[in-house]
Amino acid sequence: MNFLDLAKRRYATKKYDAAQKISTEKIETLKEIIRLSPSSINSQPWKFTFVTDESLKKQLAAQSYMNENSINDVGLLVVFSVMEDIADFEKRNISVLPEGWIAFYEQMVKSNGDAATKSWMENQVYLSLGYFLSACISMGLDATPMEGIDRKAYKELLPQNGYNPLFAVTVGYADASDTMHPDVLPKSRFEQSEIIQSI
Ligand SMILES: Cc1cc2nc3c(=O)[nH]c(=O)nc-3n(C[C@H](O)[C@H](O)[C@H](O)COP(=O)(O)O)c2cc1C
Numbered sequence: 001m002n003f004l005d006l007a008k009r010r011y012a013t014k015k016y017d018a019a020q021k022i023s024t025e026k027i028e029t030l031k032e033i034i035r036l037s038p039s040s041i042n043s044q045p046w047k048f049t050f051v052t053d054e055s056l057k058k059q060l061a062a063q064s065y066m067n068e069n070s071i072n073d074v075g076l077l078v079v080f081s082v083m084e085d086i087a088d089f090e091k092r093n094i095s096v097l098p099e100g101w102i103a104f105y106e107q108m109v110k111s112n113g114d115a116a117t118k119s120w121m122e123n124q125v126y127l128s129l130g131y132f133l134s135a136c137i138s139m140g141l142d143a144t145p146m147e148g149i150d151r152k153a154y155k156e157l158l159p160q161n162g163y164n165p166l167f168a169v170t171v172g173y174a175d176a177s178d179t180m181h182p183d184v185l186p187k188s189r190f191e192q193s194e195i196i197q198s199i
Contacts (some may be wrong), residue, residue: 003134008182010137012144013170014070015178021075022172026139027052030078030171033135037128038087041101043093045121046128048161049079056157063153064168067146074172078132082125086117088162125166131167142174145187 001009027050034048051057052075060079061071071077083089094105109120129145136143146168154165174181 005113006134006137008187010133010143011182011187012181013142013172013174013178014144015175016070016073016142016170016172017175018073018117020173022141026141027076029139030076030132030135034078034128037131039124039127040120041094041097041104042106043089043097043121043124045083045089045093046125047081047083047160048128049081049158049160049165051077051079051158059157060149060154060168063150063157064146065148065150066167067144067148067170069142070170071168071169072145073175076171078169079158080125080129080167080169080172081160082122084162084164085123086114086121089121102195122166129167129169132147136169136171141171143172144170146170 031048031050037046039045051060057077058072060077061068064071081126083093090105090110094102108116112120133143133145147166149165149168151165154160154168158165179185
């Protein structure tokens with residue numbers, strides 16, 4: 001299937017088939033794919049926590065508002081986290097980069113202050129989300145990005161030393177009764193004329 005067809009098919013799945021769980025092999029492939037995610041100056045300020053343990057998943061589900069049922073039904077929950085401490089990030093991730101890239105970081109990112117630097121780090125993690133969602137559908141997997149999580153509770157439940165959870169993604173197989181499936185509910189997007197300029 002080409003990318004446009006995959007884009008039409010992927011959707012934020014609301015109901016998963018609890019009887020059909022993702023295989024260990026596919027989970028291992030997803031781990032390697034997300035490791036290869038791109039980031040500005042290859043800064044990689046992230047941690048991806050793959051949760052399959054049912055008991056932990058249930059505790060996380062209870063801290064996930066409207067996403068609780070999806071998380072309980074699905075086989076895999078991936079938590080995307082960002083590095084917490086700028087000094088640690090600079091020591092581990094930035095100092096090892098080529099000089100020109102360090103200069104980019106110093107002049108274009110760090111000079112804007114801590115809040116802007118943290119926001120830039122989070123942007124890198126969000127970029128990996130788009131990449132991950134595309135990877136999932138290319139493997140025949142349904143997925144849902146979820147900002148509807150209690151970040152503080154997630155941090156307490158997970159071994160997240162030095163990282164802050166930002167959002168989570170469920171990965172599995174949609175239930176045939178999911179009314180959000182694009183075959184049932186067509187995708188809602190602005191028209192090209194409203195969002196794309198060709199000059
Ligand atoms: C960053 C982000 C956070 C989202 N958080 C949630 C969420 O917590 N729960 C949910 O059911 N959908 C969530 N969504 C799904 C969006 O509502 C969905 O992508 C959007 O309505 C477009 O629909 P589609 O992805 O099915 O095409 C989120 C999407 C993104 C990109």
